[in-house]
Amino acid sequence: MKKRILNFIFILICIFVFVSLISAGVGIKWSKESVLVNEGERTCLSYSVYNPWPEDTYVSIEPSDEIKIILTMQDAKIKLIPADTSSSEAIPVEFCFKVPNVYEKDCWLAGKFICEQRCEEEQKVYSGDVIVQSIAPENQASGVGGSTTTMSVSAPLNIRIRCNAYSRDFALIYVLLAMISVLAISIILYKKYREPKVERDRKRLKKLKELVKRETKKRRK
Secondary structure, eight states: OHHHHHHHHHHHHHHHHHHHHHTTOOEEEOSOSEEEEETTOEEEEEEEEEBOSSSOEEEEEEEOHHHHTTOSEEEOOOEEEOTTBOGGGOEEEEEEEEOOOOSOOEEEETTTEEEEBOOOSOOEEEEEEEEEEEEOHHHHHHTOSSOOEEEEEEEEEEEEEEOOOBOOOTHHHHHHHHHHHHHHHHHHHHHHHSSOHHHHHHHHHHHHHHHHHHHHHHHHO
């Protein structure tokens, strides 16, 4: 008799634990498992999240470690998924990120100017998961830090980074040459016109007199 009672209590405990685990669970739907992105550009993906359980829950999205190590920026807002949200009523949750420049460039100046990219390497691909985490609504509503994740689901994601080949852009050199030319002309004009007009006229008159004097001497000879 005691054994039956103990078994019954054990079963009740198991049922209670199981129900508590699934009471704030979520599901995820996705349309793509691979995305092609450009270096340094912001990319956003949308995942549909549903919550069939009888309790509201907040969710957040973050990439797995395999993907996270290559991201220079990631942005995903916490969103409320109401209770009894079916798969057909799934709510879109957006996840945005940026990847760094991963392909080799040949630059002439300071490692970042007058560059070309030949795209002779194989395409860079990073594989991992996008994880949707369910967060207890009471923790989120009260603003308590360090909310515990009650359940998470994931979707596979391959990030393929596009290599865009380009040749050197010499516009910077042209700009520098133009600036040097303007500076040189400015210096010349400054030296020429820095004296008062009266002084400049006197010098011109002096040169004119010397010229007349030389021409007079030539005629006499």
